[in-house]
Amino acid sequence: MCNVNNKELKVSAIKNGTVIDHIPAENLFKVISILGLENIPNQVTFGTNLESRKLGRKSIIKVADKFFEDAEINKISLVAPQAKLNIIRDYEVVEKRVVNVPDEVVGIVKCFNPKCITNHEPIVTHFAVQSKQPLELKCRYCEKVTTEKQMEIIK
Amino acid sequence: MIKNKSLVSITDFTKDEILRIIELAADFEADPNQRLLEGRIIASLFFEPSTRTRLSFETAINRLGGRVIGFSDANATSTTKGETLKDTIKMVSNYAELIVMRHPLEGAARYASEQSRVPIVNAGDGANQHPSQTLLDMFSMHKTQGRLDNLKIAMVGDLKYGRTVHSLIQAMSHFSPTFYFVAPDELKMPNEYKDFLRAHGIPFEEHRDMNEVIDKVDILYMTRVQKERFSDLLEYQRVKDAYILHNSMLESTRPNLRILHPLPRVNEISTDVDSNPKAYYFKQAENGVYTRMAIIASILGVK
Numbered sequence: 001m002c003n004v005n006n007k008e009l010k011v012s013a014i015k016n017g018t019v020i021d022h023i024p025a026e027n028l029f030k031v032i033s034i035l036g037l038e039n040i041p042n043q044v045t046f047g048t049n050l051e052s053r054k055l056g057r058k059s060i061i062k063v064a065d066k067f068f069e070d071a072e073i074n075k076i077s078l079v080a081p082q083a084k085l086n087i088i089r090d091y092e093v094v095e096k097r098v099v100n101v102p103d104e105v106v107g108i109v110k111c112f113n114p115k116c117i118t119n120h121e122p123i124v125t126h127f128a129v130q131s132k133q134p135l136e137l138k139c140r141y142c143e144k145v146t147t148e149k150q151m152e153i154i155k
Numbered sequence: 156m157i158k159n160k161s162l163v164s165i166t167d168f169t170k171d172e173i174l175r176i177i178e179l180a181a182d183f184e185a186d187p188n189q190r191l192l193e194g195r196i197i198a199s200l201f202f203e204p205s206t207r208t209r210l211s212f213e214t215a216i217n218r219l220g221g222r223v224i225g226f227s228d229a230n231a232t233s234t235t236k237g238e239t240l241k242d243t244i245k246m247v248s249n250y251a252e253l254i255v256m257r258h259p260l261e262g263a264a265r266y267a268s269e270q271s272r273v274p275i276v277n278a279g280d281g282a283n284q285h286p287s288q289t290l291l292d293m294f295s296m297h298k299t300q301g302r303l304d305n306l307k308i309a310m311v312g313d314l315k316y317g318r319t320v321h322s323l324i325q326a327m328s329h330f331s332p333t334f335y336f337v338a339p340d341e342l343k344m345p346n347e348y349k350d351f352l353r354a355h356g357i358p359f360e361e362h363r364d365m366n367e368v369i370d371k372v373d374i375l376y377m378t379r380v381q382k383e384r385f386s387d388l389l390e391y392q393r394v395k396d397a398y399i400l401h402n403s404m405l406e407s408t409r410p411n412l413r414i415l416h417p418l419p420r421v422n423e424i425s426t427d428v429d430s431n432p433k434a435y436y437f438k439q440a441e442n443g444v445y446t447r448m449a450i451i452a453s454i455l456g457v458k
Contacts, residue, residue, distance in 0.1 A: 111262075113261060115259075115260055115261045115281050115282070116260065116261050116262050117240070117258075117260045117261065117262040117263045117265075117266050117280075118262065118266075120260055121239050121240055121241065121266070122239075123266060139262065140262075140265060141261070141262025141263075141265045141266055142260075142261035142262035142280075142281070142283055143164065143261070143262070143283055143284070144261070144283075145347070
């Protein structure tokens with residue numbers, strides 16, 4: 001993406017900030033929600049259903065004047081494991097980063113077990129990441145494992 | 156160090172802590188009236204009814220000379236007014252020095268232990284954990300076999316949903332057991348536990364007929380095969396009799412064999428087994444009182 005030479009630029013460039021690329025198109029709004037982008041004052045532009053050789057259809061988000069901490073950005077690894085970050089300063093990519101699945105997932109994911117206490121009382125979910133590929137999250141409370149297929153992101 | 160520690164999951168206790176509980180339980184059995192908790196208050200919160208477990212815990216507390224506050228059914232509490240578990244636990248932990256709790260939802264005890272100022276002893280959280288049952292099972296095995304190491308243990312019946320067998324597998328993994336799992340296809344031991352055993356290098360075999368293993372084991376751990384677990388009732392009708400133990404099947408079993416069952420029993424152990432000296436399930440239930448005395452006394456640091 002962002003290939004100016006090929007005249008394929010579909011989302012306007014930013015001067016400073018972060019470009020999050022290679023988000024599966026269907027998970028764009030989950031990423032926005034996980035990062036809380038709907039609640040920040042920064043300029044946010046996004047494109048979705050862009051062509052991608054890797055993903056088929058991808059999304060891209062550009063957040064002006066925002067540089068994410070690792071702990072914050074790693075949260076999106078659950079829904080966009082192949083996401084790539086381009087750190088932009090003065091229209092130039094000065095750094096590229098990938099996301100990593102964290103060892104613990106706090107909040108974000110709902111426990112799949114309908115009988116888990118976290119689905120009945122206002123409790124922040126807490127999982128130990130038992131496997132990163134495929135993703136397996138072990139609930140601290142009910143001790144059941146939520147798999148990638150069962151995973152549901154808390155709105 | 157067990158003192159002030161919550162017991163939520165059997166994996167909360169190390170091998171040494173498990174052995175300490177077993178040793179203490181034997182001590183309480185030898186002398187059951189040790190009034191070590193004179194004047195102290197323990198809460199017994201049963202958010203769902205469980206006569207057997209509640210009576211066992213409350214007997215243990217009374218034998219230790221402690222006093223019990225609590226309820227045996229959440230319908231008689233503010234839970235029906237919509238009080239959260241968090242608020243109930245916050246309140247009760249101001250009154251009592253330790254909370255024994257049973258709750259229908261899984262993970263309730265872990266959550267309570269995070270909210271409580273005092274230790275929590277999990278007396279069952281849904282289908283998740285029931286660690287005092289596991290410890291009393293181990294006390295029973297130790298008592299009848301004189302050791303926990305290198306036992307051959309057959310588990311029969313519902314190995315898919317039975318939380319007691321799952322916890323027992325985890326706890327016994329410290330003691331080099333060999334397991335024989337006997338279950339109908341619909342109720343086989345889940346893969347996650349078989350993976351756990353493989354990861355720990357513990358041998359196990361899977362069978363459909365308990366006659367194939369009954370003569371070579373030290374412990375026969377029976378569980379209930381419940382009709383409602385079957386999606387296909389014809390399948391239930393076909394297999395149900397294969398998981399019923401009759402006295403005649405015990406003829407050529409090892410002299411040290413003991414039959415355990417977490418109870419309640421329905422029909423999976425024929426009543427003609429009850430008078431066989433190898434039947435141990437009622438004594439096992441009695442052992443539960445000593446084991447719970449040991450758990451409570453060690454958490455409160457009085458023993």
